[in-house]
Amino acid sequence: MHTWHWRNWQGMPYLTCSLLEPWQHGFFTHPFWPRSPQELTQVLHPEASVYRLKQVHGNTVLTPQEIDSQLSTGGDDDSAFASADGLVSEKPLQAVWVASADCTPVLIGDVKTGQVSAIHAGWRGTAKKIVPQAIARLKAQGSKLEDLRIAMGPAIAGEVYQVSVDVAVEIGYSIVPHEDEQKIIDALHEIPNSPLLRDPEPGKVRVDVRRVNALQIESLGISGEQIAIAPYCTYQTPEHFFSYRREQQKKVQWSGIVSFN
Template sequence: MHTWYWCNWEGLPYLRCSILDWDHGFFTQQFWPRSPQDLTLVLQPEASVYRLKQVHGNTVLTPQEIAKSTLEDGLASADGLISEQPLQAIWVASADCTPVLIGDVKTGQVAAVHAGWRGTAKKIVPQAIARLQSQGSQLDDLRVAMGPAIAGEVYQVSVDVAAEIGASIIPHNEEQKIVQALHQLPNSPLLADPNPEKVRLDVRRINALQLESLGISGEQIAIAPYCTFQTPEHFFSYRREQEKKVQWSGIVSAKTSQ
C-alpha cells in the first residue's frame, strides 16, 4: 500500500505520497495565499517554477510551449504541465477538483494536472500520459498520485454530467446506458442520490479507470484519503465556501535522469 503522510514547513502542514520519489507536495489552505514561487522554496529552491491559467480544458503544455503561448495575465491557458528538463517545478491549483501529480521513475520527468469534471470528461490525464510517452516514457515506469479532492459520497451532479464523464470510459451515445454501465462497474464511481435526477460522482475513480484502460495498473496509482469538502481544517472547498481560494500541488523533475 502507498502511504500518504503529513510533512511540516514552519509549522504548516502539507501532504506527500510514498508512490512519488520526487520533491513534491499537496499543500493545504494553511499556505494560502503563498504563490508557487514561494512553495517551490519548500520543495527544491534550485528549481525553476511553472504554472498556468487553468480553464477546465484538456490542454497539456511544456515549459517551452508556455514561453511561446499567448498569455493572459502573464499565464498560458491550460490544465496540465509536463517537464522537459531536470529541476522544473510544475504546479496546479485546486479547490474541489483533483490535483494529479505523475512521475516517471526511469526518465525523472514529471507532470501536474488539474482534473475537474470537465477536464476528466475530456480525458486530460490520459492526454498528459500521451505527452509523457511522446517524450520517451513507458507506461510501466509511471507513478500517479491523485491528491485531496471532493469525494464521491458528497459530490452531487446531474445525471447528464455523470453521463458526459462516463462516456470517457464507456463508449456509448445513450445517456441512460452509460449511467447504467457505470453503476454496474466493480467499485462503481457512481453512488445513488436521494434525488432521482442526480447522482453522486467519484471523479478520482473515473480518472483511475481511464488510467487502467490505458494499461496502467492499480499499483501505479495512489488516491489521497482526504476529501476537500469534508476536511475544512486543511482544505478549501469551493462547494462548501463558494470562495475563489485554492490550494497548490507541485512536483519537481529529477535533478538528473534517474
C-alpha cells in the first residue's frame, strides 16, 4: 500500500504521498491559509515558476504556455488567472497548483518524463472526466500510461457526501454510460467497492467521488497500483482541513507538485 506522510513547515502540517516521492509536492492543510501558491512554492522548491487557475468546475486542462498566452494582460485579481481546472507542466521546475475545500485535489507525475499535473476534480469536473482529460494531455506530450503515478488528496468522503439521485446519475454516467437513469444507479451499486452508498433520505444517495475518479482512471488501462487515495476526509477532519459543506466558507487548501527533468 502507498503510504502518506505528514511533513512540517514552520510548525504547520502538510501531507505527501510515497507514490509521488520523486517530486516535490504537498497537500497543504488549513493553517497555511491564506498563503498563495507563490508563497507555498517556497516550501517545495523556491526556484520553480508558479502556475494556478481560476477554477470553474469544468474539464479544461491547460499548460503553462497556454496560460501565459491567455494572460498577456497584467493585474493580480481573479481576471489575472486563466479559467480551467487542470494544469499539465511542459518543462522542468514548473509548480502547478489547485485549490479545494471538499473537491478532490489530484496530483499526477510521470516517472520517465518528470512532467506533472494538478487537477481540481469536484463532482462536476468528475462527471466531465477531467482526470482522463489531463491524462490525455500528458500522453499527447509523450507520457506512457504505465509511467504515471496518481495521488488523490483529502476530500469529502463518500459516507458523508449526500447528493441528489440526479447528481449521482450525472457522475455515474462517466463510468456506466446508459440512457436509463435507474440502470446507471443499479450498475453503480453492483460495482465492487461501489462508489454509491445508500442514504436514509428519499431521493438522496451518497457518492464517493474519489472512487469514481479511480474507476475512470482504471478504465483507461492504468493499474490500481499506480493510484493512491488519501485516508482523510475534509468534512470529518476539521483539525486539518476546511470543508465548504461543514463551514459554508470560501476557504481552501492548496495542493501542488513541481516537475523535474
